Amino acid sequence: MLLTVVGYFYLQSANYHSALDATKEWAQLNEFPVTATNLTVETQGNMFTREFTVEFDAPLADIENWLRKSPGTNSVTPTTDGDVRHYDIDPGGGAQHAELELDESQGHVKIHTYWS
Structure with a gap:
């Protein structure tokens, strides 16, 4: 039973990091700012499609620097x-769509990307 629980959490962590990596590749983004907090990842799709929505908060100056780089x-x-602000991004890594929204007043970033 313990191995099942440990295995479950290991796979959850692996899927989480895989989703972050795919989002960064598909939206052609650098590593998120080190000051990013409240990082969430939503994954949807099946074996034929994959969709990710990633959100985080950070100081606006750090987000601006990250977007420039x-x-x-x-x-x-x-x-x-x-x-x-809404950025329509030319997707990379075989993705069909990538976009980013920045709420300047909240220092909140939302990234949405998908492949099918």
């Missing part, structure tokens, strides 16, 4: 709606 966002001119 990330290949997927550094040459994109975002659209804005109030305090929210």
Whole structure:
């Protein structure tokens, strides 16, 4: 029983890190800012599709620096709606879609990407 529980948590951790790696590859993003907190990962799909939504909070200056240094966002001119910036990212790694939203007032980032 203990091995089953340990195995479950090991796979959960492996899936979590795999989702983060795929999100960064597909959205062509550098490592998230070291100040990122409240990191969440949502995974959807099956053997034919895969979709990830990753969210985190960080100080706005750190997010700005990260966006400037990330290949997927550094040459994109975002659209804005109030305090929210939307980046349509040219996806990498075989993904069909990648986008990022930054809520400047909250220092909140939401990344959505998928492959099918």
